[in-house]
Amino acid sequence: xxxxxxxxxxxxxxxxxxxxxxxxxxxxxxxxxxxxxxxxxxxxxxxxxxxxxxxxxxxxxxxxxxxxxxxxxxxxxxxxxxxxxxxxxxxxxxxxxxxxxxxxxxxxxxxxxxxxxxx
Numbered sequence: 001x002x003x004x005x006x007x008x009x010x011x012x013x014x015x016x017x018x019x020x021x022x023x024x025x026x027x028x029x030x031x032x033x034x035x036x037x038x039x040x041x042x043x044x045x046x047x048x049x050x051x052x053x054x055x056x057x058x059x060x061x062x063x064x065x066x067x068x069x070x071x072x073x074x075x076x077x078x079x080x081x082x083x084x085x086x087x088x089x090x091x092x093x094x095x096x097x098x099x100x101x102x103x104x105x106x107x108x109x110x111x112x113x114x115x116x117x118x119x
Contacts, residue, residue, distance in 0.1 A: 070094065 077086035
Protein backbone atom coordinates (compact mmCIF):
# COMPACT_ATOMS: atom_id res chain seq x y z
CA UNK A 1 0.00 0.00 0.00
CA UNK A 2 1.44 3.38 -1.03
CA UNK A 3 1.59 6.20 1.49
CA UNK A 4 -0.08 9.53 0.80
CA UNK A 5 3.33 11.22 0.54
CA UNK A 6 4.52 9.01 -2.30
CA UNK A 7 3.81 10.35 -5.78
CA UNK A 8 1.33 8.35 -7.77
CA UNK A 9 2.75 6.14 -10.48
CA UNK A 10 2.74 7.96 -13.85
CA UNK A 11 -0.20 5.98 -15.17
CA UNK A 12 -2.39 7.13 -12.25
CA UNK A 13 -1.57 10.87 -12.37
CA UNK A 14 -4.27 13.20 -13.58
CA UNK A 15 -3.83 15.69 -16.41
CA UNK A 16 -4.08 18.54 -13.88
CA UNK A 17 -1.23 17.05 -11.86
CA UNK A 18 0.91 16.65 -14.99
CA UNK A 19 0.20 20.22 -16.08
CA UNK A 20 1.06 21.45 -12.59
CA UNK A 21 4.38 19.60 -12.68
CA UNK A 22 5.04 20.99 -16.15
CA UNK A 23 4.42 24.55 -14.91
CA UNK A 24 6.69 23.99 -11.89
CA UNK A 25 9.44 22.53 -14.08
CA UNK A 26 9.08 25.43 -16.53
CA UNK A 27 9.41 27.95 -13.71
CA UNK A 28 12.52 26.17 -12.47
CA UNK A 29 14.01 26.16 -15.96
CA UNK A 30 13.31 29.86 -16.47
CA UNK A 31 14.82 30.69 -13.06
CA UNK A 32 17.93 28.68 -13.90
CA UNK A 33 18.27 30.41 -17.30
CA UNK A 34 17.89 33.85 -15.71
CA UNK A 35 20.52 32.98 -13.10
CA UNK A 36 22.86 31.79 -15.87
CA UNK A 37 22.46 35.01 -17.88
CA UNK A 38 22.98 37.12 -14.73
CA UNK A 39 26.20 35.23 -14.00
CA UNK A 40 27.41 35.73 -17.58
CA UNK A 41 26.55 39.44 -17.46
CA UNK A 42 28.36 39.91 -14.15
CA UNK A 43 31.42 38.17 -15.57
CA UNK A 44 31.44 40.47 -18.62
CA UNK A 45 30.91 43.55 -16.47
CA UNK A 46 33.90 42.54 -14.35
CA UNK A 47 36.05 42.11 -17.45
CA UNK A 48 34.95 45.49 -18.84
CA UNK A 49 35.56 47.16 -15.47
CA UNK A 50 39.10 45.78 -15.42
CA UNK A 51 39.74 46.94 -18.99
CA UNK A 52 38.34 50.38 -18.14
CA UNK A 53 40.81 50.74 -15.26
CA UNK A 54 43.70 49.91 -17.58
CA UNK A 55 42.46 52.40 -20.20
CA UNK A 56 42.13 55.10 -17.54
CA UNK A 57 45.67 54.53 -16.28
CA UNK A 58 46.97 54.50 -19.87
CA UNK A 59 45.17 57.79 -20.55
CA UNK A 60 46.64 59.44 -17.46
CA UNK A 61 50.14 58.28 -18.41
CA UNK A 62 49.69 59.47 -22.00
CA UNK A 63 48.57 62.88 -20.74
CA UNK A 64 51.59 63.08 -18.45
CA UNK A 65 53.85 62.21 -21.40
CA UNK A 66 52.23 64.91 -23.53
CA UNK A 67 52.71 67.49 -20.79
CA UNK A 68 56.36 66.47 -20.41
CA UNK A 69 56.82 66.81 -24.17
CA UNK A 70 55.28 70.28 -24.19
CA UNK A 71 57.42 71.41 -21.25
CA UNK A 72 60.47 70.04 -23.08
CA UNK A 73 59.52 71.98 -26.19
CA UNK A 74 59.15 75.18 -24.18
CA UNK A 75 62.51 74.67 -22.48
CA UNK A 76 64.21 73.90 -25.80
CA UNK A 77 62.73 76.96 -27.51
CA UNK A 78 63.46 79.15 -24.49
CA UNK A 79 67.17 79.06 -25.26
CA UNK A 80 66.47 80.43 -28.74
CA UNK A 81 63.60 82.90 -28.27
CA UNK A 82 63.20 83.32 -24.51
CA UNK A 83 60.87 81.59 -22.02
CA UNK A 84 57.82 83.83 -22.48
CA UNK A 85 57.80 83.71 -26.26
CA UNK A 86 58.54 79.96 -26.23
CA UNK A 87 55.54 79.39 -23.96
CA UNK A 88 53.30 81.53 -26.17
CA UNK A 89 54.42 79.68 -29.33
CA UNK A 90 53.92 76.18 -27.86
CA UNK A 91 50.57 77.04 -26.25
CA UNK A 92 49.39 78.72 -29.47
CA UNK A 93 50.24 75.65 -31.57
CA UNK A 94 48.53 73.33 -29.08
CA UNK A 95 45.40 75.53 -29.03
CA UNK A 96 45.24 75.49 -32.85
CA UNK A 97 45.57 71.70 -32.91
CA UNK A 98 42.88 71.40 -30.20
CA UNK A 99 40.58 73.68 -32.22
CA UNK A 100 41.03 71.60 -35.37
CA UNK A 101 40.28 68.41 -33.43
CA UNK A 102 37.19 70.03 -31.87
CA UNK A 103 35.84 71.03 -35.30
CA UNK A 104 36.41 67.50 -36.61
CA UNK A 105 34.66 66.08 -33.54
CA UNK A 106 31.71 68.44 -33.97
CA UNK A 107 31.31 67.36 -37.59
CA UNK A 108 31.29 63.72 -36.55
CA UNK A 109 28.56 64.40 -33.99
CA UNK A 110 26.23 65.71 -36.69
CA UNK A 111 23.49 63.21 -37.46
CA UNK A 112 24.49 61.13 -40.49
CA UNK A 113 22.12 60.99 -43.43
CA UNK A 114 19.95 57.90 -43.50
CA UNK A 115 20.45 55.86 -46.68
CA UNK A 116 17.59 56.14 -49.14
CA UNK A 117 15.75 58.89 -47.25
CA UNK A 118 17.57 61.93 -48.55
CA UNK A 119 17.68 63.28 -44.99
